[in-house]
Amino acid sequence: MPVVKEMLLEDPAYEAEMQHSDDSRILVVDDLRSSRMLIGAVLAAAGFTHIDYASDGVEAMAKIRESRPDLLVLDIMMPNMDGFEVCRRVRNDLGLDIPILVQSGIQEAEERVRVFDEGATDLVSKPINAAELISRVRVHVEHRRLLLNLRQYQNRMEEELRTAEAMQISLLKTDEEALAITEPRGAKLVSHYQPSNKLGGDLWQIFPIDEDRFGLLEVDLSGHGVTAAINAFRLHMLIESLTENRGDPAKWLGDLASNLYKLLPVEHFATAFYAVYDKRTQILEFASGAAPAPIVLRQDGGHEALDASGMLLGCADDTVYESRRVQLNEGDRVLLYSDALVEDFKDMDKSLSEDDVADISKKILAGRDITDFPARIIEKVFVDPSEIMRDDLTIILMEVS
């Protein structure tokens, strides 16, 4: 092809680049043999080693189906099936996002717009200008390579996040495991946990203290995603290791806080609520570090929010907490929740107050048992399901039996 050589040599900038070989698979579609050969020769001279040809739309579609090329150089006016139709089918029927470079002599703006509407990625003018063709092909091939790499990376990340999420959820007690602890100690319990963006920093735990008492803990670590999740794992180990003082909420929360202080970087902290329920007295004794106020839903229809104020955990070395008590009676329920249930950062007037949460809960619970409470309150509060994923959501409802 002496013509091509001459064309390229006119432009010395491309001479240097011609040596790079590129094994991207390119399909050149044109009904004129001379056009196909010209384009093929230009690309070959530029270092592309895998070039295939089709002489009309029908042949092109067959080859695309069979070999999934990395890029199309496509003519528009062809017998049997034109370039517009090929674009449409590649995008709609095959659902492929490969770059389609349309070579066209079309001058009218409207027609050029149509080329893009049908799904073309870019246009090169006809007659072919070698330098233009090569740079456009290179740009799109490179772009696609980056896109594929990124997609591969994203898939791997998603896979790993799913694994981590499963690990995280396995840290939590199932309702059956929780009931095995609470039922002999005079209480029923249902729970729900949903991490935001796959990984979260919420954690709740329940453990037996003696034959009559159990401890119930709800923690919300600041931040979301991987950092919060790693901290949640460390927190879980910490909780398991703090076996002393479990019967004394203020003391135990203080222990947890000073250990978290050593564990967490300065801008990270946690809110927490820890309660001990004693079936002999039906008293719930609790201590809190800035947790959302749990709500006691009385059997007679009344309600009260518990005072859950207290210093954030992990900000200071020797934080002192206060134990508070509430007398419960048979049929009373206590609702614990993370702030994701009530906070609305888009419209702060829409954030729920404790009274709002109490009223919604009462309506849901009227004459029913607590089993499906978490699902029902989520349905009521989150009218737009996508809003749920904003933050980690934990809901725990305990009932004195």
Add this chain to the structure above:
Amino acid sequence: MEYRIDSQGERAVIKIQGVLTFDDHEKFKGVVKSITGDDAKQIEINLTETKMIDSAGIGMLLLANDKAKKVGKSVQLSGVNGHVAKVVELSKVDQLIPII
């Protein structure tokens, strides 16, 4: 979030406007930088026009406080009101950063 810094010798006032949440993380780095870089020894973070704060926002204030302490400066909060006051009260931030 938007912020404005008024520096007068020993004292600087940083006004935080809008909402201070997780999304303002990057922007807040500018606040921390100016606290450590500025000549002022006393820094007042004014929250009069801060409409809302979340736990990440509280974390950022704590971070600013910590960085200031490390270079021998002190941070105070002022203009705490509305939603911010509720969060500050609930989390007892006043035990860590003085409120004026």
